[in-house]
Structure formats: structure tokens, C-alpha cells
Amino acid sequence: MSVAIKLASPRSPSPFSLRDFLATRTTAVNRTLDQLLPAATTKPATIHRAMRYSLFAGGKRIRPALCLAAAAACGGNESDALPLACAIECIHTYSLVHDDLPAMDDDDYRRGKLTNHKVFGEGIAVLAGDALLTQAFEIAALSRSWPRYSHQAIVLELARAAGSLQLIAGQVADLEGEGKRISARQLRYIHERKTSALLCCSVRLGGMSANCTPAQLKALTDFGYHVGLAFQVIDDILDVTQTSEKLGKTAGKDTKAQKATYPSIVGLERSRKIAEQLTERAFASLKGFRGKAVALEALAEYLLRRDR
Amino acid sequence: MSVAIKLASPRSPSPFSLRDFLATRTTAVNRTLDQLLPAATTKPATIHRAMRYSLFAGGKRIRPALCLAAAAACGGNESDALPLACAIECIHTYSLVHDDLPAMDDDDYRRGKLTNHKVFGEGIAVLAGDALLTQAFEIAALSRSWPRYSHQAIVLELARAAGSLQLIAGQVADLEGEGKRISARQLRYIHERKTSALLCCSVRLGGMSANCTPAQLKALTDFGYHVGLAFQVIDDILDVTQTSEKLGKTAGKDTKAQKATYPSIVGLERSRKIAEQLTERAFASLKGFRGKAVALEALAEYLLRRDR
Numbered sequence: 001m002s003v004a005i006k007l008a009s010p011r012s013p014s015p016f017s018l019r020d021f022l023a024t025r026t027t028a029v030n031r032t033l034d035q036l037l038p039a040a041t042t043k044p045a046t047i048h049r050a051m052r053y054s055l056f057a058g059g060k061r062i063r064p065a066l067c068l069a070a071a072a073a074c075g076g077n078e079s080d081a082l083p084l085a086c087a088i089e090c091i092h093t094y095s096l097v098h099d100d101l102p103a104m105d106d107d108d109y110r111r112g113k114l115t116n117h118k119v120f121g122e123g124i125a126v127l128a129g130d131a132l133l134t135q136a137f138e139i140a141a142l143s144r145s146w147p148r149y150s151h152q153a154i155v156l157e158l159a160r161a162a163g164s165l166q167l168i169a170g171q172v173a174d175l176e177g178e179g180k181r182i183s184a185r186q187l188r189y190i191h192e193r194k195t196s197a198l199l200c201c202s203v204r205l206g207g208m209s210a211n212c213t214p215a216q217l218k219a220l221t222d223f224g225y226h227v228g229l230a231f232q233v234i235d236d237i238l239d240v241t242q243t244s245e246k247l248g249k250t251a252g253k254d255t256k257a258q259k260a261t262y263p264s265i266v267g268l269e270r271s272r273k274i275a276e277q278l279t280e281r282a283f284a285s286l287k288g289f290r291g292k293a294v295a296l297e298a299l300a301e302y303l304l305r306r307d308r
Numbered sequence: 309m310s311v312a313i314k315l316a317s318p319r320s321p322s323p324f325s326l327r328d329f330l331a332t333r334t335t336a337v338n339r340t341l342d343q344l345l346p347a348a349t350t351k352p353a354t355i356h357r358a359m360r361y362s363l364f365a366g367g368k369r370i371r372p373a374l375c376l377a378a379a380a381a382c383g384g385n386e387s388d389a390l391p392l393a394c395a396i397e398c399i400h401t402y403s404l405v406h407d408d409l410p411a412m413d414d415d416d417y418r419r420g421k422l423t424n425h426k427v428f429g430e431g432i433a434v435l436a437g438d439a440l441l442t443q444a445f446e447i448a449a450l451s452r453s454w455p456r457y458s459h460q461a462i463v464l465e466l467a468r469a470a471g472s473l474q475l476i477a478g479q480v481a482d483l484e485g486e487g488k489r490i491s492a493r494q495l496r497y498i499h500e501r502k503t504s505a506l507l508c509c510s511v512r513l514g515g516m517s518a519n520c521t522p523a524q525l526k527a528l529t530d531f532g533y534h535v536g537l538a539f540q541v542i543d544d545i546l547d548v549t550q551t552s553e554k555l556g557k558t559a560g561k562d563t564k565a566q567k568a569t570y571p572s573i574v575g576l577e578r579s580r581k582i583a584e585q586l587t588e589r590a591f592a593s594l595k596g597f598r599g600k601a602v603a604l605e606a607l608a609e610y611l612l613r614r615d616r
Contacts, residue, residue, distance in 0.1 A: 038472060044480040047472050098438060103430030122411030123483050126434060130406060130441065131472035137445045138467035141460050151460040152449050159446035164346060164355050164439035172352040175431050 018298040022065055025078075025085075029064040030056065033086050036139050050120045050128035051135070055093050058111045058248075062303065063088045063198060066227070067206035069295035070220050073286070076210020083143040084154070084205040087136040091162050092198060094132035097125055099171065105253070112248035133162070149208040157208070161201035170194025179258040184265050188229070195235070196228025203227075203296070215288065222285035227300050230278035236261035237271050238308060246308050279304045326606040330373055333386075333393075337372040338364065341394050344447050358428045358436035359443070363401050366419045366556075370611065371396045374507060374535070375514035377603035378528050381594070384518020391451040392462070392513040395444040399470050400506060402440035405433055407479065413561070420556035441470070457516040465516070469509035478502025487566040492573050496537070503543070504536025511535075511604070523596065530593035535608050538586035544569035545579050546616065554616050587612045 033055060038048045064085035071081035100107040100115040101122060107115050117125035140158050145151045161167060170193030177190065203224040207217050236254065240263045244251040254261045262271040282300045286293040341363060346356045372393035379389035408415040408423040409430060415423050425433035448466050453459045469475060478501030485498065511532040515525050547562045548571045562569045570579040590608045594601040 042473070044477050044484065046484065047476060047480045051472065094438075098434055101431075101434060103425075103434055123409075124480070126406055126409060126411055127476050127479055127483075129438070130402075131476045133438065133441055134467050134471045134476070137463055138471060141463040141467065145460070151458065151463065152453070155445055155449040155459065155463050159442050159449065163442045163446060164359065165350070168355060168435050168439045168442070169352050171435055172355045172432065175435075176352065176354065 016294045016298060018302055021295050025065050025068050026061045029061050029085055032082050036086055046124055047127055047131055050116060050124050051131050054097050054116045057113050063092055063202040066202040066299055069299055070203035070206030071210045073289045073293035073296050074207050074210035074212040074216050080144040081206045081209035083139050084209055087140040088202050090132045090136035094129040097129040101125060107250055110249050146211040157201060157205060161197045166193050166197035177260055182260040187260050187265060191229050191232040195232040196225050199228035200224030219285050219288050223282045226278045226282035230275045231303050233262045233271055233275040236263055275304055324602045324606060326610055329603050333373050333376050334369045337369050337393055340390050344394055354432055355435055355439055358424060358432050359439050362405050362424045365421050371400055371510040374510040374607055377607055378511035378514030379518045381597045381601035381604050382515050382518035382520040382524050388452040389514045389517035391447050392517055395448040396510050398440045398444035402437040405437040409433060415558055418557050454519040465509060465513060469505045474501050474505035485568055490568040495568050495573060499537050499540040503540040504533050507536035508532030527593050527596050531590050534586045534590035538583045539611050541570045541579055541583040544571055583612055
């Protein structure tokens, strides 16, 4: 893989620092989320404290970063993409809050902190997830629109990625697959929906905020799809190879729940190879951006190499 | 109250039949929902069966009827309001599915049928609610828009009514109020959010689909607010006075859950009086429609007089 070389692209005026990019964008996203959400003291305070608890529990803001990086790659203004980046993070957080519920994955820890229902109780956790999902659409509707990418297009994009044919389909298939022998093909189906759909949506919305060309949107779709799949393969690998402390969530839970994963189906070594190949495919789809997609490239590389 | 007289308005060309109105509109709404939702066989079938199970469990389609009646009152084409009517019913159904969960109201029956989680399990019920909420925004984005009422305005309207300051705030306050002594004022706060918000949104969206004037929108807002409050007072009364068979859901559960209700705070007779006064206020707000709001008037009357 020629990933490392691409990071220091000769076309970028100064060496690109992913660490700086992630730090500054995380700050911007956190500040915007803080402004867009009702204050923790707003009545009824419980729900707003619960929403904020999970939203500000130390998430890595990968999806918002991908959204902003896609906007930059298309020559857009990142501030136009910021509300969409925040909307996606709300949807991602809601899905984690509901996924951690006893009726679902039944997890006590997430990002090293107690899960929402362990702090606020199951009833409030259900409602906090509901509220974050609803908030996402309110925020998305406040974003900048273009003739080609109207609020209608933006809301449809978000609703479809989060809906019963994508994100929720992935959760359902994941839930139903527990304890069953499933094929690599079926596992790909789950990963496409559980992870790729929202990652793909992140970069697509970033592109749309920048009024991207149809060709750019297609390239971003391809990139998001492959990065999303690689992301989930790596997640599966980390679940097997890392400790709970390192992950900030319960390690080994896939094995415990008898969930099919890439390592369990094709082995660790082959899984790593697959993740690399998927990342290469993601890189290939960025060719048309001619060096302007440096942040997207760096993010794909980072997501492949991460150890938690 | 002069409600009965108003129903046979001298301005309406033929006597208005609410029974016919409800029957035809329920059919139209059911047909549209069936078309808009993924088929029950669409993969993953479980989630689509679960969504459809609660959506087609015999709901009275009050909110869609109010939405369509509001469109008609503003001289609009009811078919333009139909997707919005369906979006609201999806949100209403999602809120019931989540409200019935063991972690919330813990109910086994709804509309005379087993609740979603009793049939599909808690995990799928959480996801089915999530999917219905998400579907609502997809459907709303597919509705007709106007320069004055863009998709942005429509989505914001829906997201705010369903969000943490309105519908969800009502659920939270309701959950937190159990077993506590609360004042009539606090109870009004809960009812405004738990019930009025979505009923108000129903008529407002109906008006918006008809490109209503700002004055009409204000009148509909006032109407929806008061009908919503009356609706919830009647709901509280029925919970005390009717059997579970009649209601199709567990009767007397407010008392059992030590929930404050209008009857428990001000007594049955005074509660009935309040519901009548609220309905009169709702009627008063329709004056400007000069007889074109006949369906809205009939619905308000019906909601006041209903026995289940």
C-alpha cells in the first residue's frame, strides 16, 4: 500500500497533520453541538442531560471529520458542512444509546464511561436516543442548501441512511445473527448497513454541502462505502485483539454473544488483508480530487491503523 | 355549548357526515402508508413486519384526519396533505411502541392487540419505533412544498413537535411525575407536550400543505392546542370510567401507576367541564374559516364525546 506517501501530497501547500485536523474539527463540532442542543438545564432537564451525556462522552467524531473532510475535498466551506456533521453525530450517538440497552447488546460501558441507561435508567435512555434522532433532523433542516442539494435531498439522504433498509437493517441483522452460522456474504450485508451506510452518508452530505458535482458525489459514495467496510472489519479485529481498557468498551463481546465477525469467519490475518484492500479501494476512488482530498486520505489511513 | 348546531352548518352545501369522512380518510391514509413503507417481506423482514404490525393495529387515525381536515379548511387539495398525515401517524405510532416498553409504561395491550414488544421482543420493538420515527422524516421530505412552506419548514415543524421540548418532554415529565403530587399547572405542562404538540402539528402541517395564510396558520395552531388539551383530559377521564375491553388497552393504569390526571386533581365533573371549555375555545378559533372548517369542527366534537 502506498498510503503513507499519499499523506504528504506534493500538491498540498504544507504537510498535512491529521492530529491537528482532528483536534480542530472535534472542537468545532463539539462547540456547534453545544450551541444546537437545548442546554442541560432546559426543562425537562433529565432528557437534555441524558442527550448531552452520551453526545459528549468522548466520541472520536470520525463521522463529522469525514463529513468536513469531504466538504473540503470538494472545495467547499467546512462551516456549511458543520450542521450536517453534527446531525450525523446525533444519529450515530442515538444508535449507540439504543444499541447498549439491555434488550439489545446489553452493555455497561461505552468509551470508558457508564452507558446511558446505567446512569439515567432504561426509560430515559430510550427517550434520549429518540430525542437525539429527532434532533438530527432538526439540525439537518437548518443546514445550507443548494438548488442541486435542497433540504429535501439532505433530509432524504439522512433518513434513508438511518432507516429500516440501512442502519436499522444492520442492527436487526446483527441482532438476529447472534448464535447463528452466517456466511462472509451475509456478514458483508450486515457491515454495509450497520457501518458503511452512515459513513457513506457522512461524506456524501459533506460533498452536498459543498455543492459537489455528480462525479464527486459518486466518488465520495465509493470512498465512504469502502472506508465503512474497512472500519467494521477493523472493529471486529480490535474486539478480539484488544483489552476492554484500551477500547473503553467491553472487549470480546462479539465472541461472547456468538456474533459472526470477519476474524471468526476468515481468521485474523485474512481479515487484516481485507481491511487493507478495502482501504486501497477507498483511496482509488479519491483520484479525481487531485490532492484536495488529503484529509479524507489521512482519515482512511488512520481508521485502518487505529488500535482502539 | 353550541357544538351540535355548528355541525350542520348552513354554509355547507350538504350535511356533513363525520362517519363518512373518517372512513374515507382512514382508507386513504392506510393505502398511502402501505405504499410508502417497505413491504413486510422486504429484508430484514422482521423490522418491516414489526413496523407494520403497530402501524396497522387499528389506530383511529385521528391525527391524519385532523391534518386532512385542516388542509380542506384552507381550501387545499387533501392529497397534498396525505404524506404529512402519514408522517404524523408514523411518529404517533413510534411514540406508542416505545411508550409501551417495559422500561416505560410496561403495557401488554394496545388497541385490543398485544403490544409490539410482546410480539417481537423488546430489541425489535425499540428498533421498530426508531424506524417509524426515521420513516416519518423520509415521508415528510417527499411531500409537496411551497415557497412559504418549504421542506425546511415542514421538517422543522415535525422535528420540533416530536423533539425533546415537546412530545418527548411530555413523555419524560409523565415518567418523572409518577407517584408524585403534581399541580394542575404541571399537569397542563405535561398534556401540552404529550398530546397537544403533535395534534397541533397535525393541523398546522395540513394548513401548510394547502399554502395557508399566516392568519389561517395561527387559527389552526390555536385550534390544535385546545383540541389537544381536551383530548388528553378526555383520555384521563376514560382511563377512570371505562373498562379495558372498551378501551382496547389497560384501563385504570393511571391510578395504578399513581399518575396525576385531571380527574385525580380536580374530580370527574370538573374535568368534563374543562374538556368542554377547551373544545369551545377550539371552536372559537375556527371562526375565520366561515364554514369551510366543518370537518375540523366535527372532529373536535367527536373527540369530546368519544367513549374510547
